[in-house]
Amino acid sequence: DADLIGNFGVLMEWADEFRRLRVRTNADTPRDSEIAVKFGAEGIGLCRTEHMFFKENRILAVREMIISKTVEERKKALDKLLPFQKEDFIGIFRAMGCRPVTIRLLDPPLHEFLPNKDEDIKILAKEIGVEFNALKDKIEELKEFNPMLGHRGCRLGITYPEIYEMQVKAIILAAIEVKEKFGIEIKPEIMIPLVGIEREIEIIKQLINQTAENIMSEKGMKIAYKVGTMIEVPRAALIADKIAKHAEFFSFGTNDLTQMTFGFSRDDSGKFINEYREKEIFEKDPFARLDQVGVGKLVEMAINLGRQTRKDIKLGICGEHGGEPQSIDFFHRIGLDYVSCSPYRVPIARLAAAQAAIRNSN
Ligand code: PEP
Ligand code: MG
Secondary structure (H helix, E strand, O other): HHHHHHHHHHHHHHHHHOOOOOEEEEEEOOOHHHHHHOOOOOEEEEEOOOOHHHOOHHHHHHHHHHHHHOOHHHHHHHHHHHHHHHHHHHHHHHHHHHOOOOOOOOOOHHHHOOOOOOOHHHHHHHHOOOOOOHHHHHHHHHOOOOHHOOOOOOOHHOHHHHHHHHHHHHHHHHHHHHHHHHHOOOOOEEEOOOOOOOOHHHHHHHHHHHHHHHHHHHOOOOOOOOOEEEEOOOHHHHHHHHOOOOOOOEEOHHHHHHHHHHOOOOOOOHHHHHHHHHHOOOOOOOOOOOOOHHHHHHHHHHHHHHHOOOOOOOOEEEHHHHHOHHHHHHHHHHHOHHHHHHHHHHHHHHHHHHHHHHOOOO
């Protein structure tokens, strides 16, 4: 086994000599971060913060926050979440050392955090001391016919700025603490999801800067954070020159970008995609391999437009395609800086990035 691990290490070192693309990981726990680092991840390209909200010791506060009637009530619930969220980020920052960490502000529709069945709603009503019917009505009110095209991503930050404020506070406080206690200098990259309109990123960037400034002057310490955005709505790719005015980095969310460009639901499409495969409508599930002539064209367009505005804009991809070899070849060719994939795909991505560099060198 030692031989096997040794050989694996040598192979990876060879690959690293040739590749130009950096390889990061999608991780949202210290454990996943550690595994990914062992596999050679050079940073976190996507930390999805929603999973942290589901943990047992905080889901109640999350639910209180969602169903609260006033901003004051919502802020009170968010105050309960802040220490947990700060600890989440401290754990991840420590696991990553000085490597770059991209943290995405909350993305999913809030309805996902609430119970559905009457018996569960009853339990929650009791826990937070509200009437069952009132709670059920509130939950109904939050339901949407197309939640993936609904009240999610930066739209949450626009309508409930206090949620993003709490998260930014937690990120900056965590960065300050790991610097003070462990001497680790973290430069967090704060990422805004689902931007499709210039004004969205403008408003949220201002909120991030304001919140970060307040914390940093209170604590008397500066943190060199960056602000960037996911490019995952087709319109964001089309107006990437305008979005780049406010973004230090772009990270392509090819899961949503594929969903919205094809008009296929990423949650249900497996049902007919198998038949599409049999009938050779397309070669492969576009959620598994990037559609280079369609979705890929949008990515290329966004890169060109983004660079027109900001020559040195940092570019990555964090959708599932970030760990798929043929897609990685494409990402190499169009000049991304890094791919980000699940921890266990990091070695494959390193190898694929090296093969892409060799294949395309002539
Ligand atoms: C994406 O849309 O590609 C992405 C990385 O975000 P998520 O999968 O969390 O929507
Ligand atoms: Mg997405």
